[in-house]
Amino acid sequence: MFAEIFRRGGIFAEEAGRFRGTVAYDGDMTRGDDRFDIVTLVVRAREGDIASFEALVDEYERKLLRFAWRALGDRQDAEDVVQDTLVKAWRSLDALAEPAAFGTWIYRMASNRCTDVLRRRTSRPSEASDPEDLGHHVDGAASVERSVEARTALEHFSEILQTLSSEQRVTWVLHQMEGLSYAEVAETLGISEGSVRGRIHRARTAIAEGMEGWV
């Protein structure tokens, strides 16, 4: 129904397909009734409309969870990050000057939280994600017959990811797994595009070196 707003914010949250568009609203209307664009939902939520915020949660919760899970490798930590991020978003919507930037804003908060969690793990290595956790998820998918070699390579890859610095890992996941361009990652993390390129290059090099002999 509500197809596209003419005047968009000048940031990728409203420009890139993955964040753009209208979302379901579960107020007095039926879920799936995509009458409201992100800006309208943010403005309404900022004024205390819970149904609009609920629609924003429905739009972003799974995307954030997927990102945080991939960045952290641990489901519970990822859920904590998403809960903290969205609750903080609700409580500080007034601080968001440009409602069209909502997507970028919450990804930045989630990225910062992921970086904090990874840093804490570095200082307490015993809390790093358990490779068994990964094995469980992989096995849980319809891939019981997967070869031992492939599983081992995946587990090794997961271990290599844990050796990256917190910043490198979050940056690499945003680019490589969430599909953001260098410019979008820079906007999300609030750093220069050059820094993004540097981090991703170092991460790729570390991964390539770590996986030498495995691929």
Add this chain to the structure above:
Amino acid sequence: MSDESVNATDAHLRGIIDEYMGAFEPDPAESVGLRERILQIVREDAVLAPATKLTTERGNPFRMATAEVRGIIREAVDSVPGIRARSVNLTPAGEPEGSAVEVSLTVTMSAGTAFVSAAEDVRRSVAGALIAQVGIPAMRVDVTVEDVFVDEEAADD
């Protein structure tokens, strides 16, 4: 390690990366609890939200959650074809203060909607809803169009 060999290893890694990504794809059913925890906190916060001071016809003061009054107004605005409410601001007015309100709205409008007549419909709808549901008249309803959208279904017809 050279850039070329990093790129070559990257390409070889694609399968493993894809597998890793697939392993960390949340099942919607499994995140229901997370959604509910978030919204529970939001609802608890909303209880503490500010209230607007109003006054009955007989001069008795009362308070109503501002978000609630805004919700009534938004619903009235949304009921007008081609119009969607965005921001709703309320100012207690009248004598005694709070016996009426002044409303300032921003809205988005469907392309092709005749604004002047739609704005009148919005004013009527808002004034009617305030009287019916709050018992307070609207002394003034300012409407500002902030954005225009294309209604795909209407465009397809």
